[in-house]
Amino acid sequence: MVKNIYFADDKLVVLDQSRLPSEVVYLELSEPQQVAEAISKLKVRGAPLIGVTAAFGLALAISKYSGPSEGLKAYFYEVKEILAATRPTAVNLFWALKRMEGVFLAYYDDGFAELVKALKTEAAVMFAEDVATNEAIGEYGQALISRPSKVMTICNAGHLATCGYGTALGIIRSAAKKNKIEEVWALETRPVLQGARLTVWELMADNIPVSLITDNMAAYLMSKGEVDLIVVGADRLASNGDTANKIGTYALAVLANYHKIPFYVAAPLSTIDFTISNGSEIPIEQRDAKEVRQVMDTILTVADVKVFNPAFDVTPNSLITGIITEKGVLKPPFIEKILKLKDI
Numbered sequence: 001m002v003k004n005i006y007f008a009d010d011k012l013v014v015l016d017q018s019r020l021p022s023e024v025v026y027l028e029l030s031e032p033q034q035v036a037e038a039i040s041k042l043k044v045r046g047a048p049l050i051g052v053t054a055a056f057g058l059a060l061a062i063s064k065y066s067g068p069s070e071g072l073k074a075y076f077y078e079v080k081e082i083l084a085a086t087r088p089t090a091v092n093l094f095w096a097l098k099r100m101e102g103v104f105l106a107y108y109d110d111g112f113a114e115l116v117k118a119l120k121t122e123a124a125v126m127f128a129e130d131v132a133t134n135e136a137i138g139e140y141g142q143a144l145i146s147r148p149s150k151v152m153t154i155c156n157a158g159h160l161a162t163c164g165y166g167t168a169l170g171i172i173r174s175a176a177k178k179n180k181i182e183e184v185w186a187l188e189t190r191p192v193l194q195g196a197r198l199t200v201w202e203l204m205a206d207n208i209p210v211s212l213i214t215d216n217m218a219a220y221l222m223s224k225g226e227v228d229l230i231v232v233g234a235d236r237l238a239s240n241g242d243t244a245n246k247i248g249t250y251a252l253a254v255l256a257n258y259h260k261i262p263f264y265v266a267a268p269l270s271t272i273d274f275t276i277s278n279g280s281e282i283p284i285e286q287r288d289a290k291e292v293r294q295v296m297d298t299i300l301t302v303a304d305v306k307v308f309n310p311a312f313d314v315t316p317n318s319l320i321t322g323i324i325t326e327k328g329v330l331k332p333p334f335i336e337k338i339l340k341l342k343d344i
């Protein structure tokens, strides 16, 4: 698969996901504002990838700092704030920035060169850890599928949303290797179409059977017995297992419950917010009205119609069959099992 992000000649190079699948274009980012813009405009997206991109952005900004040494700490926190202000729901962003802050403070007294090296190394370690995490999630998840199955998913929780392999799509990839994927139903995922533009593109590249449906076709397929399980990614889990993910996920979970179809959430530990007890505390990002009024650049409606555009919704833990992490599959009741993972 294509690379999502990498360092080259002291620039952060990112694949512009807003232009996929029609164009494969890379952007060279050298300033923190450019990294922040790439994240907030969904050029780089998906909770794990947002976190690691911000970590690389922070390392890059510090490596280019040329002001007085007494201003370095203030600059670090200024850049951290710029990056933290990009997207409020995906907790991996704050998790990654906090991890970088720990490294910054630990190496602050060791001299500039050592500090920069440590920050770049930490971002690279996070990248590698994320790939290994997703492979583990894939392995645990595929073991839940016993026979060739039809799997439904929403948005893109794949290679493109992570540093590689994917969470929900990682499970589908691992199951496909064992010939256990008969069909993937990919919801197009309005308003920004991550399912239609990204999930379909990445599964077809891997020769995994996939059919695109519009979001309002899910219930019909379930009623016809055409869905064996649903697997989705996550942007933030509360300690009780309530899960924020792409808008429309909650509707799928309600439908799955009615039709008695297993509904799984795939998420690395970095997506769990141990500081909140339930989903009502998860901030939900509201996005630009343009995303709803338009499909890509084409206006669909009355140009100034009022719009409601939450990017995520929260699925209550009672609708979740299992949470698939890199440490194994959690079954309900979740709270004690999640809290046990806190110290890992």
Ligand code: MRU
Pocket (backbone or CB within 6 Å): 042, 045, 046, 047, 048, 090, 154, 155, 156, 157, 158, 161, 162, 166, 167, 168, 194, 232, 233, 234, 235, 245, 246, 311
């Ligand atoms: O707005 P996006 O495209 O960043 O939303 C992405 C999702 O909702 C994913 O399901 C989630 O981040 C998990 S990605 C492994």
